[in-house]
Amino acid sequence: MVTLRAARQSDAPAIARVHVESWRTTxxxxxxxxxxLSLDVDQRTVFWARLLKPRGDSVVVAEDEKAGVIGFGSCGPIRPEEQPQSGDGWLGEIYTLYLLSDWHGQGLGRSMLDWLLQRLRARGLDRILLWVVEANPTRFFYEAMGAKVIARRREPFAGVLLDELAYGWSPS
Ligand SMILES: CC(C)(COP(=O)(O)OP(=O)(O)OC[C@H]1O[C@@H](n2cnc3c(N)ncnc32)[C@H](O)[C@@H]1OP(=O)(O)O)[C@@H](O)C(=O)NCCC(=O)NCCS
Known part of the structure:
Protein backbone atom coordinates (compact mmCIF):
# COMPACT_ATOMS: atom_id res chain seq x y z
CA MET A 1 0.00 0.00 0.00
CA VAL A 2 1.23 3.50 -0.87
CA THR A 3 0.70 6.45 1.48
CA LEU A 4 1.47 10.14 1.08
CA ARG A 5 3.03 12.18 3.87
CA ALA A 6 5.14 15.27 4.48
CA ALA A 7 8.84 14.52 4.08
CA ARG A 8 11.19 14.17 7.05
CA GLN A 9 14.87 15.07 7.00
CA SER A 10 15.71 11.37 7.20
CA ASP A 11 14.03 10.90 3.79
CA ALA A 12 16.84 12.82 2.06
CA PRO A 13 18.76 9.73 0.79
CA ALA A 14 15.58 8.04 -0.49
CA ILE A 15 14.35 11.21 -2.22
CA ALA A 16 17.82 11.66 -3.76
CA ARG A 17 17.71 8.10 -5.14
CA VAL A 18 14.27 8.64 -6.72
CA HIS A 19 15.41 12.05 -7.98
CA VAL A 20 18.43 10.64 -9.85
CA GLU A 21 16.61 7.56 -11.18
CA SER A 22 13.56 9.48 -12.39
CA TRP A 23 15.64 12.24 -13.99
CA ARG A 24 17.52 9.58 -15.99
CA THR A 25 14.32 7.96 -17.26
CA THR A 26 12.42 11.23 -17.78
CA LEU A 37 25.30 10.13 -15.88
CA SER A 38 26.94 12.77 -13.69
CA LEU A 39 23.93 13.03 -11.36
CA ASP A 40 25.08 11.79 -8.02
CA VAL A 41 22.88 10.40 -5.24
CA ASP A 42 25.26 11.54 -2.48
CA GLN A 43 25.33 15.13 -3.77
CA ARG A 44 21.54 15.12 -4.12
CA THR A 45 21.23 13.76 -0.58
CA VAL A 46 23.15 16.78 0.75
CA PHE A 47 20.89 19.09 -1.29
CA TRP A 48 17.67 17.48 -0.02
CA ALA A 49 18.84 17.24 3.59
CA ARG A 50 19.52 20.99 3.59
CA LEU A 51 16.19 21.78 1.99
CA LEU A 52 14.14 19.44 4.18
CA LYS A 53 15.38 20.95 7.42
CA PRO A 54 13.39 24.20 7.08
CA ARG A 55 10.87 23.14 4.42
CA GLY A 56 9.89 19.50 4.93
CA ASP A 57 6.24 20.48 5.24
CA SER A 58 6.28 21.66 1.60
CA VAL A 59 7.64 18.34 0.33
CA VAL A 60 5.46 15.29 -0.17
CA VAL A 61 6.71 11.72 -0.43
CA ALA A 62 4.82 8.70 -1.75
CA GLU A 63 5.92 5.71 0.30
CA ASP A 64 5.19 2.06 -0.41
CA GLU A 65 5.23 -0.19 2.64
CA LYS A 66 7.65 -2.57 0.91
CA ALA A 67 9.57 -0.45 -1.64
CA GLY A 68 9.97 2.68 0.53
CA VAL A 69 9.93 6.14 -1.07
CA ILE A 70 8.85 5.85 -4.72
CA GLY A 71 7.97 9.48 -5.50
CA PHE A 72 8.24 13.02 -4.23
CA GLY A 73 7.13 16.56 -5.01
CA SER A 74 7.86 20.00 -3.64
CA CYS A 75 6.27 23.44 -3.72
CA GLY A 76 6.48 26.95 -2.30
CA PRO A 77 6.30 30.63 -3.18
CA ILE A 78 7.21 31.32 -6.80
CA ARG A 79 10.92 31.92 -7.26
CA PRO A 80 11.41 35.40 -8.82
CA GLU A 81 13.34 34.00 -11.79
CA GLU A 82 10.45 31.64 -12.60
CA GLN A 83 7.84 34.40 -12.89
CA PRO A 84 6.85 34.63 -16.60
CA GLN A 85 8.04 37.80 -18.34
CA SER A 86 4.42 38.84 -18.82
CA GLY A 87 4.57 39.40 -15.03
CA ASP A 88 1.13 38.10 -14.26
CA GLY A 89 1.71 37.85 -10.54
CA TRP A 90 1.82 34.09 -10.06
CA LEU A 91 2.13 33.32 -6.37
CA GLY A 92 2.90 29.65 -5.85
CA GLU A 93 5.08 27.16 -7.69
CA ILE A 94 5.29 23.40 -7.99
CA TYR A 95 9.06 22.98 -7.95
CA THR A 96 9.30 19.22 -8.53
CA LEU A 97 7.07 16.16 -9.05
CA TYR A 98 8.68 12.78 -9.75
CA LEU A 99 7.50 9.20 -9.47
CA LEU A 100 9.51 6.09 -10.36
CA SER A 101 8.30 4.80 -13.73
CA ASP A 102 7.14 1.39 -12.37
CA TRP A 103 4.54 3.29 -10.32
CA HIS A 104 3.08 5.49 -13.07
CA GLY A 105 -0.56 5.21 -14.06
CA GLN A 106 -2.08 4.35 -10.67
CA GLY A 107 -3.33 7.79 -9.67
CA LEU A 108 -0.34 8.57 -7.44
CA GLY A 109 0.80 11.57 -9.52
CA ARG A 110 -2.66 13.10 -9.20
CA SER A 111 -2.68 12.51 -5.43
CA MET A 112 0.78 14.03 -4.96
CA LEU A 113 -0.10 17.04 -7.11
CA ASP A 114 -3.36 17.57 -5.16
CA TRP A 115 -1.37 17.44 -1.90
CA LEU A 116 0.98 20.17 -3.17
CA LEU A 117 -1.79 22.36 -4.62
CA GLN A 118 -3.71 22.15 -1.34
CA ARG A 119 -0.58 23.04 0.62
CA LEU A 120 -0.04 26.16 -1.51
CA ARG A 121 -3.70 27.23 -1.43
CA ALA A 122 -3.77 26.84 2.36
CA ARG A 123 -0.99 29.45 2.46
CA GLY A 124 -3.00 31.80 0.24
CA LEU A 125 -0.79 31.05 -2.78
CA ASP A 126 -3.71 30.35 -5.09
CA ARG A 127 -2.25 31.33 -8.47
CA ILE A 128 0.04 28.40 -9.09
CA LEU A 129 2.50 27.74 -11.87
CA LEU A 130 5.03 25.14 -12.92
CA TRP A 131 7.55 24.94 -15.76
CA VAL A 132 7.87 21.76 -17.80
CA VAL A 133 10.12 20.84 -20.72
CA GLU A 134 7.93 21.00 -23.82
CA ALA A 135 9.28 17.67 -25.12
CA ASN A 136 8.30 15.92 -21.86
CA PRO A 137 5.00 14.07 -22.38
CA THR A 138 4.25 14.70 -18.71
CA ARG A 139 2.89 18.05 -19.83
CA PHE A 140 -0.24 16.21 -20.94
CA PHE A 141 -0.65 15.03 -17.35
CA TYR A 142 -0.81 18.67 -16.25
CA GLU A 143 -3.41 19.36 -18.92
CA ALA A 144 -5.42 16.40 -17.57
CA MET A 145 -5.07 18.07 -14.12
CA GLY A 146 -6.78 21.23 -15.40
CA ALA A 147 -3.72 23.46 -15.91
CA LYS A 148 -3.49 25.81 -18.89
CA VAL A 149 -0.38 26.89 -20.80
CA ILE A 150 0.31 30.46 -19.69
CA ALA A 151 3.85 31.15 -20.95
CA ARG A 152 6.78 29.68 -22.83
CA ARG A 153 10.53 30.27 -22.81
CA ARG A 154 13.82 28.93 -24.12
CA GLU A 155 16.35 28.27 -21.35
CA PRO A 156 19.96 27.08 -21.39
CA PHE A 157 20.40 24.02 -19.15
CA ALA A 158 23.27 21.52 -18.95
CA GLY A 159 24.73 22.81 -22.21
CA VAL A 160 21.54 22.62 -24.29
CA LEU A 161 18.67 24.99 -25.01
CA LEU A 162 15.38 23.72 -23.63
CA ASP A 163 11.96 24.84 -24.80
CA GLU A 164 9.75 25.03 -21.73
CA LEU A 165 6.08 25.68 -21.10
CA ALA A 166 4.56 27.18 -17.96
CA TYR A 167 1.28 25.67 -16.84
CA GLY A 168 -0.93 27.59 -14.46
CA TRP A 169 -3.91 27.05 -12.18
CA SER A 170 -5.93 30.14 -11.26
CA PRO A 171 -8.83 30.27 -8.81
CA SER A 172 -12.12 29.90 -10.68
C1 LIG B 1 3.92 13.22 -13.85
C2 LIG B 1 3.71 11.95 -13.07
C3 LIG B 1 4.06 12.22 -11.61
C4 LIG B 1 2.25 11.51 -13.22
O1 LIG B 1 2.04 10.45 -12.34
P1 LIG B 1 1.04 9.22 -12.60
O2 LIG B 1 0.84 8.57 -11.30
O3 LIG B 1 1.56 8.38 -13.71
O4 LIG B 1 -0.30 9.94 -13.08
P2 LIG B 1 -1.79 9.51 -12.64
O5 LIG B 1 -1.90 8.04 -12.73
O6 LIG B 1 -2.12 10.15 -11.34
O7 LIG B 1 -2.63 10.20 -13.81
C5 LIG B 1 -3.71 11.07 -13.56
C6 LIG B 1 -4.38 11.36 -14.88
O8 LIG B 1 -3.44 11.97 -15.78
C7 LIG B 1 -3.35 11.23 -16.99
N1 LIG B 1 -1.95 11.19 -17.41
C8 LIG B 1 -0.88 10.83 -16.69
N2 LIG B 1 0.24 10.93 -17.44
C9 LIG B 1 -0.17 11.35 -18.65
C10 LIG B 1 0.51 11.63 -19.87
N3 LIG B 1 1.85 11.51 -19.97
N4 LIG B 1 -0.22 12.05 -20.93
C11 LIG B 1 -1.56 12.19 -20.84
N5 LIG B 1 -2.28 11.93 -19.71
C12 LIG B 1 -1.57 11.51 -18.64
C13 LIG B 1 -3.82 9.84 -16.61
O9 LIG B 1 -4.31 9.15 -17.73
C14 LIG B 1 -4.88 10.11 -15.59
O10 LIG B 1 -6.09 10.48 -16.24
P3 LIG B 1 -7.51 9.92 -15.71
O11 LIG B 1 -7.68 10.50 -14.33
O12 LIG B 1 -8.46 10.44 -16.72
O13 LIG B 1 -7.37 8.44 -15.67
C15 LIG B 1 4.61 10.82 -13.63
O14 LIG B 1 4.23 10.57 -14.97
C16 LIG B 1 6.08 11.13 -13.59
O15 LIG B 1 6.71 11.01 -12.56
N6 LIG B 1 6.65 11.47 -14.75
C17 LIG B 1 8.06 11.63 -14.90
C18 LIG B 1 8.62 12.79 -14.14
C19 LIG B 1 8.24 14.13 -14.70
O16 LIG B 1 8.25 14.35 -15.90
N7 LIG B 1 7.92 15.04 -13.78
C20 LIG B 1 7.49 16.39 -14.12
C21 LIG B 1 8.61 17.32 -14.27
S1 LIG B 1 7.95 18.97 -14.51
Missing part, protein backbone atom coordinates in the same frame (compact mmCIF):
# COMPACT_ATOMS: atom_id res chain seq x y z
CA UNK A 27 15.10 13.28 -19.52
CA UNK A 28 16.93 10.63 -21.59
CA UNK A 29 17.15 12.14 -25.09
CA UNK A 30 16.25 15.64 -23.80
CA UNK A 31 19.36 16.33 -21.69
CA UNK A 32 22.91 15.20 -22.55
CA UNK A 33 23.77 11.65 -21.41
CA UNK A 34 26.94 13.04 -19.81
CA UNK A 35 24.85 15.28 -17.56
CA UNK A 36 22.40 12.51 -16.62
Missing amino acids: YAGMLPDSYL
Whole structure:
Protein backbone atom coordinates (compact mmCIF):
# COMPACT_ATOMS: atom_id res chain seq x y z
CA MET A 1 0.00 0.00 0.00
CA VAL A 2 1.23 3.50 -0.87
CA THR A 3 0.70 6.45 1.48
CA LEU A 4 1.47 10.14 1.08
CA ARG A 5 3.03 12.18 3.87
CA ALA A 6 5.14 15.27 4.48
CA ALA A 7 8.84 14.52 4.08
CA ARG A 8 11.19 14.17 7.05
CA GLN A 9 14.87 15.07 7.00
CA SER A 10 15.71 11.37 7.20
CA ASP A 11 14.03 10.90 3.79
CA ALA A 12 16.84 12.82 2.06
CA PRO A 13 18.76 9.73 0.79
CA ALA A 14 15.58 8.04 -0.49
CA ILE A 15 14.35 11.21 -2.22
CA ALA A 16 17.82 11.66 -3.76
CA ARG A 17 17.71 8.10 -5.14
CA VAL A 18 14.27 8.64 -6.72
CA HIS A 19 15.41 12.05 -7.98
CA VAL A 20 18.43 10.64 -9.85
CA GLU A 21 16.61 7.56 -11.18
CA SER A 22 13.56 9.48 -12.39
CA TRP A 23 15.64 12.24 -13.99
CA ARG A 24 17.52 9.58 -15.99
CA THR A 25 14.32 7.96 -17.26
CA THR A 26 12.42 11.23 -17.78
CA TYR A 27 15.10 13.28 -19.52
CA ALA A 28 16.93 10.63 -21.59
CA GLY A 29 17.15 12.14 -25.09
CA MET A 30 16.25 15.64 -23.80
CA LEU A 31 19.36 16.33 -21.69
CA PRO A 32 22.91 15.20 -22.55
CA ASP A 33 23.77 11.65 -21.41
CA SER A 34 26.94 13.04 -19.81
CA TYR A 35 24.85 15.28 -17.56
CA LEU A 36 22.40 12.51 -16.62
CA LEU A 37 25.30 10.13 -15.88
CA SER A 38 26.94 12.77 -13.69
CA LEU A 39 23.93 13.03 -11.36
CA ASP A 40 25.08 11.79 -8.02
CA VAL A 41 22.88 10.40 -5.24
CA ASP A 42 25.26 11.54 -2.48
CA GLN A 43 25.33 15.13 -3.77
CA ARG A 44 21.54 15.12 -4.12
CA THR A 45 21.23 13.76 -0.58
CA VAL A 46 23.15 16.78 0.75
CA PHE A 47 20.89 19.09 -1.29
CA TRP A 48 17.67 17.48 -0.02
CA ALA A 49 18.84 17.24 3.59
CA ARG A 50 19.52 20.99 3.59
CA LEU A 51 16.19 21.78 1.99
CA LEU A 52 14.14 19.44 4.18
CA LYS A 53 15.38 20.95 7.42
CA PRO A 54 13.39 24.20 7.08
CA ARG A 55 10.87 23.14 4.42
CA GLY A 56 9.89 19.50 4.93
CA ASP A 57 6.24 20.48 5.24
CA SER A 58 6.28 21.66 1.60
CA VAL A 59 7.64 18.34 0.33
CA VAL A 60 5.46 15.29 -0.17
CA VAL A 61 6.71 11.72 -0.43
CA ALA A 62 4.82 8.70 -1.75
CA GLU A 63 5.92 5.71 0.30
CA ASP A 64 5.19 2.06 -0.41
CA GLU A 65 5.23 -0.19 2.64
CA LYS A 66 7.65 -2.57 0.91
CA ALA A 67 9.57 -0.45 -1.64
CA GLY A 68 9.97 2.68 0.53
CA VAL A 69 9.93 6.14 -1.07
CA ILE A 70 8.85 5.85 -4.72
CA GLY A 71 7.97 9.48 -5.50
CA PHE A 72 8.24 13.02 -4.23
CA GLY A 73 7.13 16.56 -5.01
CA SER A 74 7.86 20.00 -3.64
CA CYS A 75 6.27 23.44 -3.72
CA GLY A 76 6.48 26.95 -2.30
CA PRO A 77 6.30 30.63 -3.18
CA ILE A 78 7.21 31.32 -6.80
CA ARG A 79 10.92 31.92 -7.26
CA PRO A 80 11.41 35.40 -8.82
CA GLU A 81 13.34 34.00 -11.79
CA GLU A 82 10.45 31.64 -12.60
CA GLN A 83 7.84 34.40 -12.89
CA PRO A 84 6.85 34.63 -16.60
CA GLN A 85 8.04 37.80 -18.34
CA SER A 86 4.42 38.84 -18.82
CA GLY A 87 4.57 39.40 -15.03
CA ASP A 88 1.13 38.10 -14.26
CA GLY A 89 1.71 37.85 -10.54
CA TRP A 90 1.82 34.09 -10.06
CA LEU A 91 2.13 33.32 -6.37
CA GLY A 92 2.90 29.65 -5.85
CA GLU A 93 5.08 27.16 -7.69
CA ILE A 94 5.29 23.40 -7.99
CA TYR A 95 9.06 22.98 -7.95
CA THR A 96 9.30 19.22 -8.53
CA LEU A 97 7.07 16.16 -9.05
CA TYR A 98 8.68 12.78 -9.75
CA LEU A 99 7.50 9.20 -9.47
CA LEU A 100 9.51 6.09 -10.36
CA SER A 101 8.30 4.80 -13.73
CA ASP A 102 7.14 1.39 -12.37
CA TRP A 103 4.54 3.29 -10.32
CA HIS A 104 3.08 5.49 -13.07
CA GLY A 105 -0.56 5.21 -14.06
CA GLN A 106 -2.08 4.35 -10.67
CA GLY A 107 -3.33 7.79 -9.67
CA LEU A 108 -0.34 8.57 -7.44
CA GLY A 109 0.80 11.57 -9.52
CA ARG A 110 -2.66 13.10 -9.20
CA SER A 111 -2.68 12.51 -5.43
CA MET A 112 0.78 14.03 -4.96
CA LEU A 113 -0.10 17.04 -7.11
CA ASP A 114 -3.36 17.57 -5.16
CA TRP A 115 -1.37 17.44 -1.90
CA LEU A 116 0.98 20.17 -3.17
CA LEU A 117 -1.79 22.36 -4.62
CA GLN A 118 -3.71 22.15 -1.34
CA ARG A 119 -0.58 23.04 0.62
CA LEU A 120 -0.04 26.16 -1.51
CA ARG A 121 -3.70 27.23 -1.43
CA ALA A 122 -3.77 26.84 2.36
CA ARG A 123 -0.99 29.45 2.46
CA GLY A 124 -3.00 31.80 0.24
CA LEU A 125 -0.79 31.05 -2.78
CA ASP A 126 -3.71 30.35 -5.09
CA ARG A 127 -2.25 31.33 -8.47
CA ILE A 128 0.04 28.40 -9.09
CA LEU A 129 2.50 27.74 -11.87
CA LEU A 130 5.03 25.14 -12.92
CA TRP A 131 7.55 24.94 -15.76
CA VAL A 132 7.87 21.76 -17.80
CA VAL A 133 10.12 20.84 -20.72
CA GLU A 134 7.93 21.00 -23.82
CA ALA A 135 9.28 17.67 -25.12
CA ASN A 136 8.30 15.92 -21.86
CA PRO A 137 5.00 14.07 -22.38
CA THR A 138 4.25 14.70 -18.71
CA ARG A 139 2.89 18.05 -19.83
CA PHE A 140 -0.24 16.21 -20.94
CA PHE A 141 -0.65 15.03 -17.35
CA TYR A 142 -0.81 18.67 -16.25
CA GLU A 143 -3.41 19.36 -18.92
CA ALA A 144 -5.42 16.40 -17.57
CA MET A 145 -5.07 18.07 -14.12
CA GLY A 146 -6.78 21.23 -15.40
CA ALA A 147 -3.72 23.46 -15.91
CA LYS A 148 -3.49 25.81 -18.89
CA VAL A 149 -0.38 26.89 -20.80
CA ILE A 150 0.31 30.46 -19.69
CA ALA A 151 3.85 31.15 -20.95
CA ARG A 152 6.78 29.68 -22.83
CA ARG A 153 10.53 30.27 -22.81
CA ARG A 154 13.82 28.93 -24.12
CA GLU A 155 16.35 28.27 -21.35
CA PRO A 156 19.96 27.08 -21.39
CA PHE A 157 20.40 24.02 -19.15
CA ALA A 158 23.27 21.52 -18.95
CA GLY A 159 24.73 22.81 -22.21
CA VAL A 160 21.54 22.62 -24.29
CA LEU A 161 18.67 24.99 -25.01
CA LEU A 162 15.38 23.72 -23.63
CA ASP A 163 11.96 24.84 -24.80
CA GLU A 164 9.75 25.03 -21.73
CA LEU A 165 6.08 25.68 -21.10
CA ALA A 166 4.56 27.18 -17.96
CA TYR A 167 1.28 25.67 -16.84
CA GLY A 168 -0.93 27.59 -14.46
CA TRP A 169 -3.91 27.05 -12.18
CA SER A 170 -5.93 30.14 -11.26
CA PRO A 171 -8.83 30.27 -8.81
CA SER A 172 -12.12 29.90 -10.68
C1 LIG B 1 3.92 13.22 -13.85
C2 LIG B 1 3.71 11.95 -13.07
C3 LIG B 1 4.06 12.22 -11.61
C4 LIG B 1 2.25 11.51 -13.22
O1 LIG B 1 2.04 10.45 -12.34
P1 LIG B 1 1.04 9.22 -12.60
O2 LIG B 1 0.84 8.57 -11.30
O3 LIG B 1 1.56 8.38 -13.71
O4 LIG B 1 -0.30 9.94 -13.08
P2 LIG B 1 -1.79 9.51 -12.64
O5 LIG B 1 -1.90 8.04 -12.73
O6 LIG B 1 -2.12 10.15 -11.34
O7 LIG B 1 -2.63 10.20 -13.81
C5 LIG B 1 -3.71 11.07 -13.56
C6 LIG B 1 -4.38 11.36 -14.88
O8 LIG B 1 -3.44 11.97 -15.78
C7 LIG B 1 -3.35 11.23 -16.99
N1 LIG B 1 -1.95 11.19 -17.41
C8 LIG B 1 -0.88 10.83 -16.69
N2 LIG B 1 0.24 10.93 -17.44
C9 LIG B 1 -0.17 11.35 -18.65
C10 LIG B 1 0.51 11.63 -19.87
N3 LIG B 1 1.85 11.51 -19.97
N4 LIG B 1 -0.22 12.05 -20.93
C11 LIG B 1 -1.56 12.19 -20.84
N5 LIG B 1 -2.28 11.93 -19.71
C12 LIG B 1 -1.57 11.51 -18.64
C13 LIG B 1 -3.82 9.84 -16.61
O9 LIG B 1 -4.31 9.15 -17.73
C14 LIG B 1 -4.88 10.11 -15.59
O10 LIG B 1 -6.09 10.48 -16.24
P3 LIG B 1 -7.51 9.92 -15.71
O11 LIG B 1 -7.68 10.50 -14.33
O12 LIG B 1 -8.46 10.44 -16.72
O13 LIG B 1 -7.37 8.44 -15.67
C15 LIG B 1 4.61 10.82 -13.63
O14 LIG B 1 4.23 10.57 -14.97
C16 LIG B 1 6.08 11.13 -13.59
O15 LIG B 1 6.71 11.01 -12.56
N6 LIG B 1 6.65 11.47 -14.75
C17 LIG B 1 8.06 11.63 -14.90
C18 LIG B 1 8.62 12.79 -14.14
C19 LIG B 1 8.24 14.13 -14.70
O16 LIG B 1 8.25 14.35 -15.90
N7 LIG B 1 7.92 15.04 -13.78
C20 LIG B 1 7.49 16.39 -14.12
C21 LIG B 1 8.61 17.32 -14.27
S1 LIG B 1 7.95 18.97 -14.51
